[in-house]
Amino acid sequence: MSVINLRVNGRPHTVDVDPATPLLYVLSDDLELRGPKFGCGLGQCGACTVIVKGQATRSCITTVASVAESDITTLEGLGTVDRPHPIQQAFIAEQAMQCGFCINGVIMTAKAFLDRNPKAADADIRQAMSGVLCRCAANVRMLRAITRYAQEVKA
């Protein structure tokens, strides 16, 4: 066990855990955040995605020690029900999910990509989303929501 300092959604946290613990478990179980999800534990589906130093990061295969002192943003850090972030608002406006379990990975991956590539073309967005899985297959609406947000970013 070791004491690790984390900065999550702008707030400092100190946890005492095995430094090899994947970040996801610290976020889900020590910090009790509901945004990042365990989907596969293999970095293959995206459900656990958080943003670390501006990069979409799969928290299920990232050790907590490797992100100590880094700025970590989870889905909760974007906005709230009362004041949703524009990308969250876009997904509500397009009713772009079904069970919603994958939505964390969809939103966090898209946001990290568009933050760095605000003028990205649709094909580039598609490429950026190529490792994210939605088993309800709400793909069409999700891509529409991302495009909607991307257009707002450009405007």
Place this chain on the structure above:
Amino acid sequence: MNGTKNGARVGDGPFSEEARAALDRAGLSRRAFIRGSGALVVGFSVSGVIEPLGPVLGIAPGAALAQRLDGAGSNQLDSWIAIGADGIVTAYTGKCELGHGLYTAQMQLIAEELVVPFNRVKLIQCDTALAPDQGTTSGAQSHPTNFNQANLALAGATAREALLQRAAARLGAPVDQLAISAGVISVKSDASKTVSYGDLVGGRPFSLPLNPAAKRRHPSEWTVLGTAVPRVDFPDMVTGRFEYVHNVRVPGMLHGRVVRPPAVGATLVTVDEGSVAGMPGLVKVVVKKNFVGVVAEKPWQAIQAAARLKATWTPGVGLPSQRSFHDSLRSQKPTRDTAMVNSKDVDETIGRAAQVVKATYLYPYQMHGSIGSACGVADVRGDQATLWSASQAVHPLKNSTARVLGIRPDSVRVIFKMGAGCYGVNGADTVSYDAALLSQAVGKPVRVQLTRKDEMAWENYGFAFVIDQRAGLSADGTIVAWDQEAWSPTLGGRPGPNNPGNIVTGLLAGFEPAAFTPRSPAPDPTGFANNSNAVPPYVSGCVGGRCGGTGTIASERVLTHNVKSPFFTGPLRSPERLQNTFAHESFMDEIAAQVKADAVAYRLRHLSDPRLIDVVKAAANAAKWETRPSPRPNRRRSGVASGRGLSCVLYEGDNGYCAMVAEVDVDQDSGRVTVKRLVIANDCGPISNPDGLRNQLEGGALQGMSRALLEEVTWDDQKVTSVDWRTYRPLYLGADVPVIETVLINRLEASAMGAGETAVTVAAGAIGNAIFDATGARIRQAPFTPERVKAALGTRN
């Protein structure tokens, strides 16, 4: 039944002394009072009870939420609906939200029937202590069950009429002189005379049975139902506030991990507990027959202990070769045979037919493959158990868990918490047993989430199929006889109330799967039913002089042989219906091509059901279908070829009409298929929520496309080898997706039907037919991988 022990533990909940005292004063020891996990209940309102409970329960002072605890399949209005003094309407349902929008739709239903604003409705779903026992939420049955003249809808209508009658007495005016607006009843001729629902019944029971004659609000009057109300759960989901079963945290909760056998049929020899001795946080190694698991204080500790635990297993029983698997099904004995229709003249009719067409279609095992591996939380203390589960079947799970734990069903409470989309019997039930067994062993609450591999290697797969089709044609090219014979392996299935061995944890813990009962030959059918869509749409479906089919072909035989499966099987979105429809709709297309007829016109020539005809026409019209035979003329034999195909179904023989046109590009050099456009026409009676319906049709279509093009369970001689998203690769968000257009046929006078499983059912047929139209190559085995497409291209004339 002792209600205070019914998993609701009045004594140790988050109740204040005042609240407990209020309960005691009211003599409500048989009522469960719960807070937490969003579920709440208050027994029938008793003066002085509700007020102190308001803050505890998170409800406004004066609001009462009444619910019988013995509401199983209840005909009592109070089992379904309660109205608080504040006029808030609380409804209780046994049909749960699975990601398909049912929660929102049921809120719309209640708002509509009771004429209250949508935001004055609360809905409590699928809690065995609170909600009516409505069996399983499955098979696109929720709309037929709860949106017609029964159950939840009837409760709404009964309540509205009862309120009107009470208002008539209170206001001194006949019911037909009353109007309702937002939960307030007024006299039409004197707007000053009003009474609110809260004033009429607030906090008190109706004490009425459901009235089978209660008149539902006609769809032409609807203002909430029938409109595109946004999903109520989406804001919480996109902001990370929504509580899935994966997010349930109970005080003192530990974390479990299961250790599954390395091969199918392997049994446990020894477990070396010393291999994990002293590991940090380890609480216990749990072994029960072939069930093995560990419990630790934190998830990462449980994962590490499970990985290090040394368990020795016997070799597996050995698995049949995948390459020859479909062929082997035909000769496998024993069989359980079922005849759906048999006019007893099929051989004779085909014998004198001018032309005979035959083909065989193959379908693989496929997975539910939920995006979140299954998770369950259980708190088992002595002879009492509480489970938080994403099961589609909370009441059956309550019973079967009691069997697994060896306690009384009355002592188990199952609280539904949504999981990742399940699409059928995924790992939700089995992981609930996992959590329950581990919790029982340590006497503390335990959370278990399966690994991706543990879920994928052991789930109840969707059915593999071999389907032989044969048809006789008359000289003018009309089909005069249709003969289908299918083979499909089965093992286990939904555990239901009594068969925990139907899923892997139950089996490992010592329960056998439901017995496979051979039966051959098949008995003659005694009535027409087409739940599995084994009967093609084009036959008359006549049994005992009554014809329930959707077509005109009188000479008909449909026979299915079930054989024993090496793997667990179970319902996967459109179970059997999808596989059968793929075969029927591909074969119909083959016959049309054989007689050089247009595939739409040829279908219409053999259909009799006007609503099925309408969806076929609507899809074809919307797609601007060009009338001509397939394959398309002047097609190229290399490079990219384009084509279109159609497929249709009356789902389950009575539960939703759908037709789909698919347009595809086939790269004839690589065999790669790209679906460019899907046009779907759907008729499920009166539409509850058009945007929710579109969402289901679009998702169903793409999930069907993923299954048609990509998905297949694989195995070697010992074990399943498709155990993650690299070895079982479905449609990702980066993939090319077609333009999807939906045509919604809204039939206000018809009964409500299901719509969650129609589009997925027709996708494979439509896409396969489009591949043929584009290339002249018929693909008869799903998924349509590039290799299989290339092989089919190689065999065309």
